[in-house]
Amino acid sequence: MTEMESRKAEARAWFESLRTRICEAFEAIEREAGSDASFDYQAWDREGEGVTPGPLEAGGGGGGVRGVMKGKVFEKVGVNVSTVGGAFSPEFAKQINGAADDPRFFATGISLVAHMANPHVPAVHMNTRFLVTTKSWFGGGADLNPPIPYEEDTQAFHARFRAACAPFGPDVYERYAKWADDYFFIPHRGVARGVGGIFYDHLESDSDTLFERNFALTRAVGEAFLDAYPPIVRKRMNADFTDADIHTQRVWRGRYAEFNLVHDRGTLFGLKTGGNIDAILMSLPPLAAWD
Numbered sequence: 001m002t003e004m005e006s007r008k009a010e011a012r013a014w015f016e017s018l019r020t021r022i023c024e025a026f027e028a029i030e031r032e033a034g035s036d037a038s039f040d041y042q043a044w045d046r047e048g049e050g051v052t053p054g055p056l057e058a059g060g061g062g063g064g065v066r067g068v069m070k071g072k073v074f075e076k077v078g079v080n081v082s083t084v085g086g087a088f089s090p091e092f093a094k095q096i097n098g099a100a101d102d103p104r105f106f107a108t109g110i111s112l113v114a115h116m117a118n119p120h121v122p123a124v125h126m127n128t129r130f131l132v133t134t135k136s137w138f139g140g141g142a143d144l145n146p147p148i149p150y151e152e153d154t155q156a157f158h159a160r161f162r163a164a165c166a167p168f169g170p171d172v173y174e175r176y177a178k179w180a181d182d183y184f185f186i187p188h189r190g191v192a193r194g195v196g197g198i199f200y201d202h203l204e205s206d207s208d209t210l211f212e213r214n215f216a217l218t219r220a221v222g223e224a225f226l227d228a229y230p231p232i233v234r235k236r237m238n239a240d241f242t243d244a245d246i247h248t249q250r251v252w253r254g255r256y257a258e259f260n261l262v263h264d265r266g267t268l269f270g271l272k273t274g275g276n277i278d279a280i281l282m283s284l285p286p287l288a289a290w291d
Helices: 003-032 151-168 172-183 208-236 243-262 265-272 277-283
Strands: 040-045 062-069 074-087 104-116 123-132 136-145 197-204
Touching (some): 003 123, 136 172, 136 208, 151 172, 172 197
Antiparallel strands (some): 062 074
């Protein structure tokens, strides 16, 4: 196994292990609420035009596992992992770091979106990934998306990610928090998608030193999410709510859907690389409204 293949395998194993722990934590919350809901896992293989058949290591398509749960607390939550490879289309390759002259790529990662039954519980998004073209890099982040915001929840979420970023530099959290504010914004509405979090991309990891540093940061982001979000869910999941609160939630979900379908780069990447459609669009809410 080459050094790069070892890095790919290490990153993939981490993302898959994080998926397992997150799903177990979410199922535990459902049990506390008296629900027996659990994740339904569906494996998929990457197929389609321009995908090389055969083992991923030989340039094949790869695939992933889509995990979805619909329960009492989590109205709809998707936690997906995927590992894919192949070649970008010539036009799309020009938009990808390191792919303009050689369109071959490898990508592995985890992606999560949770839409909650109680409008007082914030929805949430998290993803982390490792990509390889002629360059290699990590990217990802997490952001909190409450239909009915609570300042203490926002502060707790940000505090945990601030702590996760602290070992990697005094200004890392501030830069990544601003990146999230800029990225998770709906230009045609002129509003933020939520109350922010962190976002980062193109943390180039071609050397051993850079790989270890940026992989450590990416693991810290995953651990921060697992620490930060379940306590917020438990705090709000039994709160009373009204029909007006539900309407507020559904209108907000409409804004969320607009961002993911119009502006989100991850959605575009999945569609352009032959990903599983249901896995890509699991981020969409089960019910939404537009006034």
